[in-house]
Amino acid sequence: xxxxxxxxxxxxxxxxxxxxxxxxxxxxxxxxxxxxxxxxxxxxxxxxxxxxxxxxxxxxxxxxxxxxxxxxxxxxxxxxxxxxxxxxxxxxxxxxxxxxxxxxxxxxxxxxxxxxxxxxxxxxxxxxxxxxxxxxxxxxxxxxxxxxxxxxxxxxxxxxxxxxxxxxxxxxxxxxxxxxxxxxxxxxxxxxxxxxxxxxxxxxxxxxxxxxxxxxxxxxxxxxxxxxxxxxxxxxxxxxxxxxxxxxxxxxxxxxxxxxxxxxxxxxxxxxxxxxxxxxxxxxxxxxxxxxxxxxxxxxxxxxxxxxxxxxxxxxxxxxxxxxxxxxxxxxxxxxxxxxxxxxxxxxxxxxxxxxxxxxxxxxxxxxxxxxxxxxxxxxxxxxxxxxxxxxxxxxxxxxxxxxxxxxxxxxxxxxxxxxxxxxxxxxxxxxxxxxxxxxxxxxxxxxxxx
Amino acid sequence: xxxxxxxxxxxxxxxxxxxxxxxxxxxxxxxxxxxxxxxxxxxxxxxxxxxxxxxxxxxxxxxxxxxxxxxxxxxxxxxxxxxxxxxxxxxxxxxxxxxxxxxxxxxxxxxxxxxxxxxxxxxxxxxxxxxxxxxxxxxxxxxxxxxxxxxxxxxxxxxxxxxxxxxxxxxxxxxxxxxxxxxxxxxxxxxxxxxxxxxxxxxxxxxxxxxxxxxxxxxxxxxxxxxxxxxxxxxxxxxxxxxxxxxxxxxxxxxxxxxxxxxxxxxxxxxxxxxxxxxxxxxxxxxxxxxxxxxxxxxxxxxxxxxxxxxxxxxxxxxxxxxxxxxxxxxxxxxxxxxxxxxxxxxxxxxxxxxxxxxxxxxxxxxxxxxxxxxxxxxxxxxxxxxxxxxxxxxxxxxxxxxxxxxxxxxxxxxxxxxxxxxxxxxxxxxxxxxxxxxxxxxxxxxxxxx
Numbered sequence: 001x002x003x004x005x006x007x008x009x010x011x012x013x014x015x016x017x018x019x020x021x022x023x024x025x026x027x028x029x030x031x032x033x034x035x036x037x038x039x040x041x042x043x044x045x046x047x048x049x050x051x052x053x054x055x056x057x058x059x060x061x062x063x064x065x066x067x068x069x070x071x072x073x074x075x076x077x078x079x080x081x082x083x084x085x086x087x088x089x090x091x092x093x094x095x096x097x098x099x100x101x102x103x104x105x106x107x108x109x110x111x112x113x114x115x116x117x118x119x120x121x122x123x124x125x126x127x128x129x130x131x132x133x134x135x136x137x138x139x140x141x142x143x144x145x146x147x148x149x150x151x152x153x154x155x156x157x158x159x160x161x162x163x164x165x166x167x168x169x170x171x172x173x174x175x176x177x178x179x180x181x182x183x184x185x186x187x188x189x190x191x192x193x194x195x196x197x198x199x200x201x202x203x204x205x206x207x208x209x210x211x212x213x214x215x216x217x218x219x220x221x222x223x224x225x226x227x228x229x230x231x232x233x234x235x236x237x238x239x240x241x242x243x244x245x246x247x248x249x250x251x252x253x254x255x256x257x258x259x260x261x262x263x264x265x266x267x268x269x270x271x272x273x274x275x276x277x278x279x280x281x282x283x284x285x286x287x288x289x290x291x292x293x294x295x296x297x298x299x300x301x302x303x304x305x306x307x308x309x310x311x312x313x314x315x316x317x318x319x320x321x322x323x324x325x326x327x328x329x330x331x332x333x334x335x336x337x338x339x340x341x342x343x344x345x346x347x348x349x350x351x352x353x354x355x356x357x358x359x360x361x362x363x364x365x366x367x368x369x370x371x372x373x374x375x376x377x378x379x380x381x382x383x384x385x386x387x388x389x390x391x392x393x394x395x396x397x398x399x400x401x402x403x404x405x406x407x408x409x410x411x412x413x414x415x416x417x418x419x420x421x422x423x424x425x426x427x428x429x430x431x432x433x434x435x436x437x438x439x440x441x442x443x444x445x446x447x448x449x450x451x
Numbered sequence: 452x453x454x455x456x457x458x459x460x461x462x463x464x465x466x467x468x469x470x471x472x473x474x475x476x477x478x479x480x481x482x483x484x485x486x487x488x489x490x491x492x493x494x495x496x497x498x499x500x501x502x503x504x505x506x507x508x509x510x511x512x513x514x515x516x517x518x519x520x521x522x523x524x525x526x527x528x529x530x531x532x533x534x535x536x537x538x539x540x541x542x543x544x545x546x547x548x549x550x551x552x553x554x555x556x557x558x559x560x561x562x563x564x565x566x567x568x569x570x571x572x573x574x575x576x577x578x579x580x581x582x583x584x585x586x587x588x589x590x591x592x593x594x595x596x597x598x599x600x601x602x603x604x605x606x607x608x609x610x611x612x613x614x615x616x617x618x619x620x621x622x623x624x625x626x627x628x629x630x631x632x633x634x635x636x637x638x639x640x641x642x643x644x645x646x647x648x649x650x651x652x653x654x655x656x657x658x659x660x661x662x663x664x665x666x667x668x669x670x671x672x673x674x675x676x677x678x679x680x681x682x683x684x685x686x687x688x689x690x691x692x693x694x695x696x697x698x699x700x701x702x703x704x705x706x707x708x709x710x711x712x713x714x715x716x717x718x719x720x721x722x723x724x725x726x727x728x729x730x731x732x733x734x735x736x737x738x739x740x741x742x743x744x745x746x747x748x749x750x751x752x753x754x755x756x757x758x759x760x761x762x763x764x765x766x767x768x769x770x771x772x773x774x775x776x777x778x779x780x781x782x783x784x785x786x787x788x789x790x791x792x793x794x795x796x797x798x799x800x801x802x803x804x805x806x807x808x809x810x811x812x813x814x815x816x817x818x819x820x821x822x823x824x825x826x827x828x829x830x831x832x833x834x835x836x837x838x839x840x841x842x843x844x845x846x847x848x849x850x851x852x853x854x855x856x857x858x859x860x861x862x863x864x865x866x867x868x869x870x871x872x873x874x875x876x877x878x879x880x881x882x883x884x885x886x887x888x889x890x891x892x893x894x895x896x897x898x899x900x901x902x
Binding site: 016017019020021023024108110114116121123124204205223225243245246249250252253257344345348366368370371372373374375376377378379380381382383385386387388391392393404405406408409410418419420421422423424425426427428429430431433442444 | 468470475565676697701821823825826831834842856870873878880882895
């Protein structure tokens with residue numbers, strides 16, 4: 001691994017070649033590289049934090065000059081209490097995860113001496129483009145090595161110094177192991193993102209880690225499959241039989257637990273029959289938490305009658321665009337609907353296929369919603385905020401995907417794998433199998449129970 | 452379903468909407484639609500064959516005029532013995548396949564009363580673009596309905612009359628069932644392929660069924676994921692310990708069983724140590740079957756010494772481009788290599804990631820090859836021709852994918868599915884879970900053994 005000034009195509013070719021060697025490395029060899037990575041980052045903590053401090057000083061000037069937000073500055077800072085240790089600990093947790101490679105998910109006896117296996121294997125080459133957080137470098141390097149994929153990492157300019165320091169340490173650490181050096185290549189800003197995004201014959205998957213704008217830019221500028229989500233427009237639907245207490249708990253948590261998150265609530269859909277029963281306590285609880293409600297006419301009229309004056313004052317009129325807006329803030333659009341089917345149709349037309357929730361007491365209604373809504377996560381009487389790899393128990397999360405193929409929702413290590421088919425024979429010829437006299441027949445005997 | 456003259460965006464929107472309703476239909480309802488499809492095609496056989504005969508007459512004129520190949524004409528013909536019955540039988544076999552929808556592959560107790568499930572579901576909307584074969588319409592309609600996906604079918608101009616006839620029958624048949632009509636839309640040639648390929652916000656997957664040129668055109672002209680393969684450049688490697696008898700059987704079958712197939716052999720890689728031992732019997736057997744060998748210098752020199760004059764006469768010199776050529780004919784490129792690693796590198800650089808084979812007596816060598824070669828299928832001592840959905844025991848085949856994500860190799864019904872995460876709770880809030888006093892902890896208890 002080196003912090004390289006090579007051309008995008010050279011970088012991509014080297015990654016592709018390294019990926020084929022990395023795919024032959026055992027779990028022990030890959031885990032050993034993670035240990036080396038961890039130890040080297042621990043040993044070089046002081047130097048890396050010094051480099052990070054240089055990034056911070058530059059960033060502080062940009063913040064003072066108004067060209068950088070304070071939140072970016074905060075994300076840059078590796079010296080915040082616990083952050084560096086979390087980064088180190090993250091490498092060890094990835095190391096301790098079950099090997100995602102080599103799992104046999106299908107084993108069939110095709111005929112005597114002829115077996116077919118479907119085996120999990122690495123995808124190949126990942127391109128990871130990220131913004132400020134320098135600890136992502138270590139995290140992604142660890143995930144890539146664990147899953148047997150080569151990675152090309154392209155960082156944001158704010159973290160250049162931290163990036164170089166971490167890159168050099170990782171580079172040396174990997175050089176001492178059985179993992180090929182070019183398995184992790186860190187690319188400085190000089191090589192343009194667009195040049196890398198054009199390497200679709202060598203790069204198999206792009207993972208953008210950063211703002212919605214970054215993800216959208218990447219999706220619009222490459223033929224390589226992109227794993228991630230540009231938007232997180234989640235909605236909750238209060239059905240006509242919604243339990244008011246459950247509605248309050250789920251909606252308040254979904255909206256207010258962390259409003260800037262992609263899995264927080266942006267639209268509340270309310271069945272017209274509960275505008276005056278379930279909606280009011282939900283609205284009161286939200287307003288008490290400082291949430292501004294942007295209501296359609298029916299919901300605003302209903303609420304205006306039951307809220308007190310100071311609460312009612314906070315109500316706003318919803319515009320059509322509010323139902324397509326990811327507020328990422330204490331604002332919630334409220335939409336009235338006539339029935340379940342209309343609610344499902346609204347969600348499918350406006351949500352970003354991330355996570356949507358129904359509040360109902362009926363299993364039949366819930367199942368219809370869960371089948372009909374085309375999103376990665378569909379929840380019944382539970383907060384949208386549970387849509388998260390750690391909460392799902394995946395141990396780590398590569399990102400949350402709103403794609404329709406390969407991986408959806410929170411993506412763990414498995415999302416960085418694919419499979420191949422292996423056949424082992426003894427000189428078997430396909431021409432020997434045919435209907436009629438003298439033709440052999442396939443046995444197609446399942447040698448392993450699959451799900 | 453109707454043979455529509457609507458715009459591409461209207462067609463795609465209608466498909467998207469239908470797909471959401473179709474996703475809520477039970478297995479029985481989907482199977483019932485397949486029965487209706489089958490019965491209607493059986494009842495209308497005469498009318499459909501009449502329409503097909505009109506296509507054939509037009510095509511015969513084009514063949515006579517030199518603007519159409521005889522093989523296209525042959526593929527058009529639905530009246531060939533057994534063909535129509537095979538089409539009907541195909542619908543019933545799809546109906547009898549295990550439901551690919553609803554399979555739960557993960558079930559986790561997150562906490563008391565809070566469960567997470569990962570459930571197989573339809574992808575959404577498929578766009579299938581095919582060339583001459585009219586029976587593909589019935590096949591694809593059946594596969595789509597079975598897997599709960601809406602399908603937009605776009606046929607080639609040679610089969611227009613057959614297409615219209617089949618479309619009308621399918622349309623009426625579906626109208627009598629619980630499957631939404633717009634679940635299968637058949638688009639006449641007037642709506643341009645490129646307009647449909649631009650509907651990436653409504654169409655989730657494109658499946659081109661036809662020539663390599665068609666697949667290449669589709670891949671280059673859409674942002675929608677494409678399932679298929681543009682090329683099938685398969686190779687076989689004879690290692691230094693290859694058994695000559697196995698080598699002859701595997702290479703001859705791979706090359707000559709059906710040379711025009713995507714899973715037939717195009718390149719033979721030979722370890723230099725067996726140029727004079729294993730290669731000669733293989734070459735003799737191939738030449739006896741009419742195969743022309745395009746040899747690099749080392750292999751030609753070695754063969755020239757052991758072949759008889761008439762055999763040696765057939766040898767040709769290989770050019771670099773021969774190792775990147777899918778001959779689809781009785782021609783085979785022969786390449787000498789110095790070792791296993793170089794063979795793997797050659798395969799990864801030149802094969803189309805479809806299917807590659809090693810002939811060796813060593814399990815260690817075979818495993819290295821099988822891990823190192825980045826192809827959908829990697830076989831040991833078995834013919835490339837086994838790379839096929841029916842031979843794998845999948846019951847049906849949507850196509851063979853050389854993609855690196857989602858589906859690789861022969862794709863069965865499962866390749867038309869993805870999954871969603873369902874959470875069922877009782878008013879659970881994510882904010883209740885945190886480290887420290889009063890915080891709840893996730894249980895992450897596996898409620899189902901997964902592989």
